[in-house]
Amino acid sequence: MVDPLAPAPPVDDRRLRRLQLAGIASGFTAGAWLGAAEAPTKMVTLGLSPVVISLTMVLGVFLARWSLPALLRGTAAIGADVRQAPHLIVWAVLAGCLWSVANTLTIYAIRDIGLSIAFPLWNANSLLGIVWGAVFFNELHGTGWRRRLGVLGGAALMFAGATLLAVASAAGAPAGHAARGVAAALAAGALWGTMYIPYRKAYLTGMNPLAFVTFFTVGEVVMMLALALADRGGGAALAAELAGARDVLFWLLLGGFVWVVGDLFQQYAAKYVGISRGIPLSNTNQLWGLVWGLLVFGELRGGPATTYGQVVGGSLLMALGAVAIALAAATGAEHRRWQEAAAREGARYSIDPAYVRAALAGESAGAAPGRRTWLDWLLVGGATATFVGFGIVARVPQLTIGWGWVVGLTATMLALLSGTGWWLWRTTRFN
Numbered sequence: 001m002v003d004p005l006a007p008a009p010p011v012d013d014r015r016l017r018r019l020q021l022a023g024i025a026s027g028f029t030a031g032a033w034l035g036a037a038e039a040p041t042k043m044v045t046l047g048l049s050p051v052v053i054s055l056t057m058v059l060g061v062f063l064a065r066w067s068l069p070a071l072l073r074g075t076a077a078i079g080a081d082v083r084q085a086p087h088l089i090v091w092a093v094l095a096g097c098l099w100s101v102a103n104t105l106t107i108y109a110i111r112d113i114g115l116s117i118a119f120p121l122w123n124a125n126s127l128l129g130i131v132w133g134a135v136f137f138n139e140l141h142g143t144g145w146r147r148r149l150g151v152l153g154g155a156a157l158m159f160a161g162a163t164l165l166a167v168a169s170a171a172g173a174p175a176g177h178a179a180r181g182v183a184a185a186l187a188a189g190a191l192w193g194t195m196y197i198p199y200r201k202a203y204l205t206g207m208n209p210l211a212f213v214t215f216f217t218v219g220e221v222v223m224m225l226a227l228a229l230a231d232r233g234g235g236a237a238l239a240a241e242l243a244g245a246r247d248v249l250f251w252l253l254l255g256g257f258v259w260v261v262g263d264l265f266q267q268y269a270a271k272y273v274g275i276s277r278g279i280p281l282s283n284t285n286q287l288w289g290l291v292w293g294l295l296v297f298g299e300l301r302g303g304p305a306t307t308y309g310q311v312v313g314g315s316l317l318m319a320l321g322a323v324a325i326a327l328a329a330a331t332g333a334e335h336r337r338w339q340e341a342a343a344r345e346g347a348r349y350s351i352d353p354a355y356v357r358a359a360l361a362g363e364s365a366g367a368a369p370g371r372r373t374w375l376d377w378l379l380v381g382g383a384t385a386t387f388v389g390f391g392i393v394a395r396v397p398q399l400t401i402g403w404g405w406v407v408g409l410t411a412t413m414l415a416l417l418s419g420t421g422w423w424l425w426r427t428t429r430f431n
Helices: 013-037 039-046 050-072 075-084 088-113 115-122 125-137 145-172 178-204 209-232 235-244 249-273 275-282 285-296 305-327 332-348 353-360 374-392 403-428
Strands: none
Touching: 013 039, 013 249, 013 275, 013 285, 013 332, 013 403, 039 249, 050 075, 050 088, 050 209, 050 235, 050 249, 050 374, 075 209, 075 374, 088 115, 088 178, 088 209, 115 145, 115 178, 115 285, 115 305, 125 145, 125 178, 125 275, 125 305, 125 332, 145 275, 145 305, 178 209, 178 249, 178 275, 178 332, 178 353, 209 235, 209 249, 249 275, 249 374, 249 403, 275 305, 285 305, 285 403, 332 353
């Protein structure tokens, strides 16, 4: 009988480097797509309720988080993962609830202090990611002092950047609500930072990211619907507001879809380089948010030069901190400590040790993707039809937008999607 707490055979160094490269590439790609996903929240300038905007985005997330996994792996493979680790459904739903509350707070933050300032503030979740990764999952254990210094020094740079941006927000915030916007952004960061604990538990014990996110979205939808009903005063009022905004709902659904693409890559980053490194990497979305806010939507246009300097300087400091953390790659010794944490989690929930060990090595830990069933195509077709239907009645919002920058940024995102997706498939087959 196999001892579930017995040390696992170490992952080959060459294989480990390939997995970490896949995780690093996934983190950068996640940053690009997560940054773009917040652009549709500029609809708050048209008078829509922040809660309604967040609910609509979550509905787009729901469509994407069931259709994309069905397309990439199929529901049969997802079901096999769930049967191996059914306890993770609860953790996934809990993480989804935290995400919905945090996402709603970001809408208020964007309304009060703008996209380019709010983004880096809520990305303080990186700091919590470092703490939780070290405390609960043996990340940074067994590594050298240089790598620890890289992570801690990067955290210090990120804190300095966040402080600089908080100062800048007083000059850039509309309607004099800087303090409220800063508080909302920081609270969102705290919730998202805590949300990564279920992420890491799931991937240490073997669940495929594509299976985890399908149940993650159940928590998102339930929590967000409850918030929206409470905020609007009942189902009738909520339905009336959604009906009145039907010609712009497509853009918010699209924002949710784009978020899911970024979040899927973030999940793979968290799996293969850990939350203490993967989350800061994906938080390069702060630079993408800065570019979208300044170049596409013209935020801070006409503001004083000192404000621009504070925003750009703060964002660069936070980005440098994230890069320093990401470059402090896990060594073989640290990865073995991850294996110990994985064995502990597996024993706690009585999961097959072979399943846990295969997942850590990026190998098949459950049913391999097979032929798609009628259910898979129903999910994909239903999501596609919903987006097409809302797209037909959509109108372009009356906003001043730099369309040339939109085209350039979109092309870059698609290039990152193709390149990283190919590398993930070649290295892990999306395991």
